[in-house]
Amino acid sequence: MKAEFSRFGAPTLAALLLLSGLGLAILDVLPALPHLEATGGYDAEHLLLLYSTLPRMATALITGAALALSGTILQQVLRNPLASPTTLGVSAGANLALVSVMLAFPSLTGWGRDAIALSGSALAALAIFSISARHGFSPFSLILSGMIVGLWCGAAAAILVLMNDQYLSGIFIWGAGSLSQQNWAIAASLLPKVALLAALALLATRPLALSQLGDAGATSLGLPIKWTRGFTLAIAIALSALVTSAVGVIGFIGLVAPQIVRLAGARRILSQLIWSPVAGAGLLLLTDQAIKLLAPGDFVPTGAVTALLGGPILIALLPRLATASRTLPGVASPGPAIDNRAASFAILLAGIIALAIAAIFFGRTPDGAWAWLPAGSWDEILPLRLPRVAAAFGAGTVLGVTGLILQRLTGNEMASPEVLGVSAGATLGVAAAMFAFAAPSLTIQLAFAGGGALAVLTLIFLLSARSGFGPNRVLLAGIAFGAILDAGIGVVAASGDPRGLALIRWMAGSTYFVDNAVAASALLIALACLIAAFLASRWLALLQLGTETASELGLRILPARAVLFGLSAIMTAAATLVVGPLSFVGLMAPHLAHGLGLRRPAAQLLAAALIGAALLVIADWTGRMIAFPYQIPAGLISALVGAPMLLIVLRRRT
Amino acid sequence: MTGAPTITRAGDSGVVSLDYGLASTMLAVGSVPRAIAALRNWPEWVVEPAMPPGVVDIGTTSEINLEVLTSLRPSLILSTPFLAALDDKLARIAPVETFTVYAENGDALDRSYAETLRLGAMIGRRQEAEAFLAHADARFGQLRERARSLSAPPVAVINFIDQRHARIYGGPGLYGGAMRRIGLENAWKGEASYWGFQTIGLEQLAELDEETHLVVVSPLFPPDVLTRLSESPLWTSLPFVRRRISVVPGVLMFGMVQEALRFATLMVDVLETAAR
Numbered sequence: 001m002k003a004e005f006s007r008f009g010a011p012t013l014a015a016l017l018l019l020s021g022l023g024l025a026i027l028d029v030l031p032a033l034p035h036l037e038a039t040g041g042y043d044a045e046h047l048l049l050l051y052s053t054l055p056r057m058a059t060a061l062i063t064g065a066a067l068a069l070s071g072t073i074l075q076q077v078l079r080n081p082l083a084s085p086t087t088l089g090v091s092a093g094a095n096l097a098l099v100s101v102m103l104a105f106p107s108l109t110g111w112g113r114d115a116i117a118l119s120g121s122a123l124a125a126l127a128i129f130s131i132s133a134r135h136g137f138s139p140f141s142l143i144l145s146g147m148i149v150g151l152w153c154g155a156a157a158a159i160l161v162l163m164n165d166q167y168l169s170g171i172f173i174w175g176a177g178s179l180s181q182q183n184w185a186i187a188a189s190l191l192p193k194v195a196l197l198a199a200l201a202l203l204a205t206r207p208l209a210l211s212q213l214g215d216a217g218a219t220s221l222g223l224p225i226k227w228t229r230g231f232t233l234a235i236a237i238a239l240s241a242l243v244t245s246a247v248g249v250i251g252f253i254g255l256v257a258p259q260i261v262r263l264a265g266a267r268r269i270l271s272q273l274i275w276s277p278v279a280g281a282g283l284l285l286l287t288d289q290a291i292k293l294l295a296p297g298d299f300v301p302t303g304a305v306t307a308l309l310g311g312p313i314l315i316a317l318l319p320r321l322a323t324a325s326r327t328l329p330g331v332a333s334p335g336p337a338i339d340n341r342a343a344s345f346a347i348l349l350a351g352i353i354a355l356a357i358a359a360i361f362f363g364r365t366p367d368g369a370w371a372w373l374p375a376g377s378w379d380e381i382l383p384l385r386l387p388r389v390a391a392a393f394g395a396g397t398v399l400g401v402t403g404l405i406l407q408r409l410t411g412n413e414m415a416s417p418e419v420l421g422v423s424a425g426a427t428l429g430v431a432a433a434m435f436a437f438a439a440p441s442l443t444i445q446l447a448f449a450g451g452g453a454l455a456v457l458t459l460i461f462l463l464s465a466r467s468g469f470g471p472n473r474v475l476l477a478g479i480a481f482g483a484i485l486d487a488g489i490g491v492v493a494a495s496g497d498p499r500g501l502a503l504i505r506w507m508a509g510s511t512y513f514v515d516n517a518v519a520a521s522a523l524l525i526a527l528a529c530l531i532a533a534f535l536a537s538r539w540l541a542l543l544q545l546g547t548e549t550a551s552e553l554g555l556r557i558l559p560a561r562a563v564l565f566g567l568s569a570i571m572t573a574a575a576t577l578v579v580g581p582l583s584f585v586g587l588m589a590p591h592l593a594h595g596l597g598l599r600r601p602a603a604q605l606l607a608a609a610l611i612g613a614a615l616l617v618i619a620d621w622t623g624r625m626i627a628f629p630y631q632i633p634a635g636l637i638s639a640l641v642g643a644p645m646l647l648i649v650l651r652r653r654t
Numbered sequence: 655m656t657g658a659p660t661i662t663r664a665g666d667s668g669v670v671s672l673d674y675g676l677a678s679t680m681l682a683v684g685s686v687p688r689a690i691a692a693l694r695n696w697p698e699w700v701v702e703p704a705m706p707p708g709v710v711d712i713g714t715t716s717e718i719n720l721e722v723l724t725s726l727r728p729s730l731i732l733s734t735p736f737l738a739a740l741d742d743k744l745a746r747i748a749p750v751e752t753f754t755v756y757a758e759n760g761d762a763l764d765r766s767y768a769e770t771l772r773l774g775a776m777i778g779r780r781q782e783a784e785a786f787l788a789h790a791d792a793r794f795g796q797l798r799e800r801a802r803s804l805s806a807p808p809v810a811v812i813n814f815i816d817q818r819h820a821r822i823y824g825g826p827g828l829y830g831g832a833m834r835r836i837g838l839e840n841a842w843k844g845e846a847s848y849w850g851f852q853t854i855g856l857e858q859l860a861e862l863d864e865e866t867h868l869v870v871v872s873p874l875f876p877p878d879v880l881t882r883l884s885e886s887p888l889w890t891s892l893p894f895v896r897r898r899i900s901v902v903p904g905v906l907m908f909g910m911v912q913e914a915l916r917f918a919t920l921m922v923d924v925l926e927t928a929a930r
Contacts, residue, residue, distance in 0.1 A: 180855030
């Protein structure tokens, strides 16, 4: 019985999905069918059926199949059940490349477009692989770096749009993946490309199946395993890039379809390669038809909806990912002996104080000239600048500390406050405030942001309590929340609602709205965080030895993790309120501290705090100066400049 | 513009406007703002009237440069509800007056009339504001006559978002209001936000009345969108694309009376050209 099920389960389920999609589609076109034949005169129904409805269905089927195939290959080759174009950030990479090029050359089409999308995906993939190669491609580190790269690409694309708001909605529609069609051009150009890549993928079936035996088995059979893998990965990346180039980012189909087929019993690679594209095609068509049915007349981009639906599925799938707790590589080895040396801290501290003073007093006069602030203008200008610098300082400290705690706690160098999901919750709160009130005041926005952060925090706690706060689970759940939120904002922004724009601005993270009270609280919170983190630094040192050793040494793992996560979440919420959800400072600061040779928890903690503060102060100053009198949010500057820098730092470290 | 008082030099008023529509209304009543937000993009969005030289740029509305604003020592700051979060900070620099044109439950053009009078009174140009509105009424009346004598077809107003999507205008927004005002029938009967537009896939144009005259508002995006669409069978078989399509220069869609008037004039002009 069981064997029967596994043999027929996958085809049956895939066919079922496809048939229900087609069923809805047929119901949709049925009333218009008499218009299939041209009547000679103007017949709107005929035009819509022939050039919009049918091509849209065809495009949904082709893109759904292509994404599912891409996901199957990725999951197979990387031996990672959560791999997909979305979770590895390759779709987002393609989208970012397209957005940046389209701002300069809005008329780019055809092969040029595909090439740009391809290079974007390839770059994203390269970044992810080079980071996770250092972890021996562990499934968890691959997904985490993939989703971080995806998050960053999404943020960067949003920012480019923000700076060019005339083109706003067009680019958002790409980012959110609209399937709207007016002719057969997209379907017709996509089909042969996808078919060719699919044929190539089928050719690689045998080597792929052998690679399931593991590297040793396959190599002993005489396969150049590296090349086969590289080749099939390239096919998968090309598939997702082509889809992104044609219709934009369609989230999560590539993750969900292969999972469904495997759950239905498809074990052999060939049957997965055949049935998951069928399931993917059915799934996307079904979603698209359902949207049409449920929201007639409204403009709802399909890709954003699949992402909204896919996020919870990702959370549900998390337990399938083997996430053994691991320790940070290299932390046990003693670094250069400058640890805890007071002199290096004194220099760091002095440098940062000097920096803060410079950020306050050096700037531009109203006519744009560079100048030290003359004493005569102090009364007028200092109340405007001081809170911003103070808030950046405080938030940077908090983010640096939080990033370090999270990286130590999870043993993963890509962990950062962005991925906790708490900032996503805060953003959701602000979104709710914008829709509940016509013109929410700053206080209302802050209250809603705090509420949103708390809600997501509670959810994540509930979800991960069962796994004993397994750090990796917590992070992946958080990042899935982030993805859901992104999709939600995509829907709003693509509709052209000005509140979408306001939200994106909020996400860009500026110290602009900070007043004295907020700045003072930011500094106080930073101090409190620092003290709390120091008190907990013994736990961090113990946890770093691995859970078993730590509990042998008398640490109660569960409460320690809960406290550390709780602390991180509160600190993230506080920092998010000041500089928005996406500064990536928490990701960078611990690495820079590590680079300075400060590696023991307490020393690295203090250094990460100071460096985090410095990063945000510099970002804030740059944002105020670079396009004067126009201002660019600090969170944006630090994310855009800092994240690529981080990649370089990580690569240099062996 | 006719009937308006002579324009004073930049900044005589000491008034700063954070909104294009309010700034343009100041020009209409013969006053020049000391500074406006996002001056750099004015020629692209508002097109006409041109902002006189000497007006200071104080950055985007998302981050008004408070240091520059402070140094100008303005006498009054004109704002909108969308910038309410800034009120506290602005109030420390100068009195802030908020004008509501775009909001739920109301027509943008009607509100523009009321707010123009309030603005006029506030900056000591009540009479000029009344004169300007009277002049606008007269112009709208003439345009209405011209439109009636054309027995104009229903009109759909769009601008392109990309090759597959557009915004279509109507509802309580400024374009929709201006069309009602001069008696033009809007071919778009669907919903629109209080900003006066709805995002659509271009295929939805096929559902419009066959007799529709399609007006595309510049800027065209992407710039070659019309050439590219000429390869789309759906687009080219739309009856109004074959026979009744016009492209008009950019008009601020989120403006006030001045923009409504300019939009209405452009509409009647293209309809007359098409009728010939």
